[in-house]
Amino acid sequence: MASLVPVSAARQIADTEAEPSCWVCLGPGDQAQTLVQPCRCPRPVHQTCLARWQLQSVGRSEETACRFCYEELPDWRTAYNLPTATPVMTVSHNSVQYLLEVKPGEAGKVEFQQTIRNVFGLGPEDVIELTFGCKAPGTGEQICRGAAAAKPSLLPALLRSLHAGRKGSRQQ
The missing domain is CATH 3.30.40.10 (Zinc/RING finger domain, C3HC4 (zinc finger))
Incomplete structure (x- = not known):
């Protein structure tokens, strides 16, 4: 490295x-x-x-x-130089925003998808399609969208959760 x-x-x-x-x-x-x-x-x-x-x-x-x-x-x-914290991602659907924890790895992905299913009342047969947006820390400028933004979306989510002191999933 x-x-x-x-x-x-x-x-x-x-x-x-x-x-x-x-x-x-x-x-x-x-x-x-x-x-x-x-x-x-x-x-x-x-x-x-x-x-x-x-x-x-x-x-x-x-x-x-x-x-x-x-x-x-x-x-x-x-x-x-981030301390250890769980990122919180904003998920918007039908003009309603939800703050959901995002954990790393495959287990975190499965848990996040299950949370999405629970929040929006989706069954196992329903297909989940997510579009990610990533804003630059500090400026808020939209710098990437789509599937490529999934990984970098976690950094602003983590920064936001650390700044606000959030420690769990909450609905706005």
């Missing part, structure tokens, strides 16, 4: 550039948002900017590898 190298320990930035800046947002590094070099490329990036870039690239090679030097990138979830 790739590791993040602080800019101070990485190769020197081009002499023409007075101060290093993030190649995604062009902002400087500071104590709150340090710049790192996750690959062999000469330009640094904020870890959260890189994570957002990777989220926008879900399902493509840029999610896991640098598009310029092709080196493996760190997992985008590490940018948020």
Whole structure:
């Protein structure tokens, strides 16, 4: 797995550039948002900017590898230093929203589908089709939709549940 190298320990930035800046947002590094070099490329990036870039690239090679030097990138979830918590996903149906826990793995998927069946009164013969949307943490910008958004949808769900202090399924 790739590791993040602080800019101070990485190769020197081009002499023409007075101060290093993030190649995604062009902002400087500071104590709150340090710049790192996750690959062999000469330009640094904020870890959260890189994570957002990777989220926008879900399902493509840029999610896991640098598009310029092709080196493996760190997992985008590490940018948020998340404590252990169960993500809560918003499920909308007929203009009613439900907050449902989402657990990892195949067992979590089966449990989530059973919860959907129970909430909406569906039988085992009914087919469940879900469309996922994923909004970028911090900005709320819609960055992916469809089946490819299922996995990255869990991060904003987790961030939302941690922020709100939710600990279970609730109906709004």
